[in-house]
Every structure is written in structure tokens, then in C-alpha cells.
Amino acid sequence: xxxxxxxxxxxxxxxxxxxxxxxxxxxxxxxxxxxxxxxxxxxxxxxxxxxxxxxxxxxxxxxxxxxxxxxxxxxxxxxxxxxxxxxxxxxxxxxxxxxxxxxxxxxxxxxxxxxxxxxxxxxxxxxxxxxxxxxxxxxxxxxxxxxxxxxxxx
Numbered sequence: 001x002x003x004x005x006x007x008x009x010x011x012x013x014x015x016x017x018x019x020x021x022x023x024x025x026x027x028x029x030x031x032x033x034x035x036x037x038x039x040x041x042x043x044x045x046x047x048x049x050x051x052x053x054x055x056x057x058x059x060x061x062x063x064x065x066x067x068x069x070x071x072x073x074x075x076x077x078x079x080x081x082x083x084x085x086x087x088x089x090x091x092x093x094x095x096x097x098x099x100x101x102x103x104x105x106x107x108x109x110x111x112x113x114x115x116x117x118x119x120x121x122x123x124x125x126x127x128x129x130x131x132x133x134x135x136x137x138x139x140x141x142x143x144x145x146x147x148x149x150x151x152x153x154x
Contacts, residue, residue: 004068008033009077019065024048026064027074035075035104039133046105046132050074056112075104078111087111087149094145098136105132110146120150 006013008031015026027033027050036059039047043058050059051073079085084092087107097103106129113128114120120128125146134142 004064006068006072008072009074017064020063022060023062023064023067024059027059033074033076037101037104046109047102049105049108051108051112054112054115056109075107090145090149094141094148096138096141096145098138102132102134106142114150
């Protein structure tokens with residue numbers, strides 16, 4: 001066990017864990033942050049996506065030791081039901097969630113992508129999300145939400 005300092009959503013948390021523990025487990029089990037979800041456990045579906053220092057990463061396959069000291073943002077760090085981040089509002093406006101399980105991953109992946117590419121084309125948005133899976137089939141609404149967020153035509 002090691003004490004690792006995690007900076008999550010603007011707060012610092014010392015956690016005493018095995019350094020190889022997946023970040024997702026710490027976020028959900030120790031910090032009670034339920035935005036990131038356990039989907040496949042292999043980094044292939046995107047449900048566990050968080051943003052670390054501006055980059056979208058898969059927290060289910062990222063050892064906690066690799067992100068100690070870096071700024072980590074989860075869905076909860078973007079906004080709340082009382083004051084949503086504009087990307088969260090765009091997803092709500094476009095009814096982009098059906099079951100909602102994948103939405104954390106899509107929002108976090110899109111947020112990191114748009115932060116790095118403020119005026120993406122529809123094709124660039126779609127390409128940036130190729131590694132995120134939605135089994136409910138709301139892909140068109142998800143893309144419309146991201147276009148709304150970027151100021152593009154929905």
C-alpha cells in the first residue's frame with residue numbers, strides 16, 4: 001500500500017492503496033463519484049472516461065499511481081443538476097441519454113476533444129467518439145448535443 005495524492009475536481013485526496021489499483025475503483029468506491037462507470041473493464045467502451053490534465057483517459061485501465069498529483073476531472077466536476085456545464089445542458093436539451101450508462105464517457109470524451117479543438121466539423125466530432133459505445137442507439141442525439149455545445153447546427 002502507498003499513500004497517493006489525487007487531485008479530483010479541485011480537491012486533494014490522500015488515498016492509501018495499492019499503486020496498481022485502477023483509478024475507477026478509487027473514484028467510485030473511495031470518493032463516491034458515480035459519474036464514471038464500470039463498463040467493459042478493458043478500456044474499450046468509454047463508460048469510465050475521466051479527464052486528466054486535459055486528456056480523456058479510461059480510468060478502468062489506468063493505475064492510480066500514474067495520475068497521482070495530476071488534475072483529474074469527473075462528470076461531477078463539470079457541473080451539477082443545479083448548475084450544469086453547457087455540454088451537460090446540451091445533452092439534456094437533445095435527449096441524448098436513453099439508459100444513460102454510456103453518457104459519462106461521451107460527455108467527458110467530447111469535452112476533452114472540444115477543449116483541444118474548439119471548432120470541430122461534424123466528421124471530426126464523430127471520429128473523436130469512435131471508441132465510445134452506446135448500446136441504446138442514441139448516437140445521432142449525442143452528436144447533435146455536441147454540435148449544439150460547439151455552436152454548430154444541430
